[in-house]
Amino acid sequence: QVQLVESGGGLVQAGGSLRLSCAASGTDFSINDMGWYRQAPGKQRELVATITNGGTTHYADSVKGRFTISRDNLENTVYLQMNSLKPEDTAVYYCNAGGPLDGYVVWGQGTQVTVSS
Numbered sequence: 001q002v003q004l005v006e007s008g009g010g011l012v013q014a015g016g017s018l019r020l021s022c023a024a025s026g027t028d029f030s031i032n033d034m035g036w037y038r039q040a041p042g043k044q045r046e047l048v049a050t051i052t053n054g055g056t057t058h059y060a061d062s063v064k065g066r067f068t069i070s071r072d073n074l075e076n077t078v079y080l081q082m083n084s085l086k087p088e089d090t091a092v093y094y095c096n097a098g099g100p101l102d103g104y105v106v107w108g109q110g111t112q113v114t115v116s117s
Contacts, residue, residue: 002026002106004095009111016115017083022095022108024076033099034071034078038091038113045094049080063089085115 008020024031035050035058049059049069057069068081078095095108 002031002097002104004097004106004108006093006095006108006111009093009113011114011116012085014085014087014115014117016085017081018085018113019082020080020093020095020111020113022078022097024078024097024106027076030073031076031097032101034076034095034097036069036078036080036093037096038089038093039110040088040091043091048093050096051078082113085113087115087117089113090115 002024003026004022004024006022008018012018030053032053036048037045038048039045047060048063049067051057051069051071053073066084071078091113092110093113094110098105
């Protein structure tokens with residue numbers, strides 16, 4: 001069973017940076033799709049960025065140019081480098097792995113990111 005462990009959240013001032021990490025365990029195969037979603041208080045969970053094991057990326061318009069998603073296929077680990085953070089980036093960030101090609105979808109436990117103004 002694939003499990004995800006996230007790390008790297010915290011409190012940062014506006015304009016600062018944070019790097020999130022998410023390590024997958026429980027599989028010997030490279031996971032096709034990995035990504036990050038976030039959920040702010042009172043709002044629905046939304047996509048932040050995704051990346052395939054071939055390196056194809058997709059970003060939400062709100063984070064383009066500020067966030068960078070990357071991954072280590074050998075370690076099944078995905079990263080989210082967040083720069084120029086804004087208060088509206090405050091949310092619980094969830095790692096996501098899997099999809100139609102993988103045959104499953106799993107979520108991490110979430111990590112809090114708080115950006116102060």
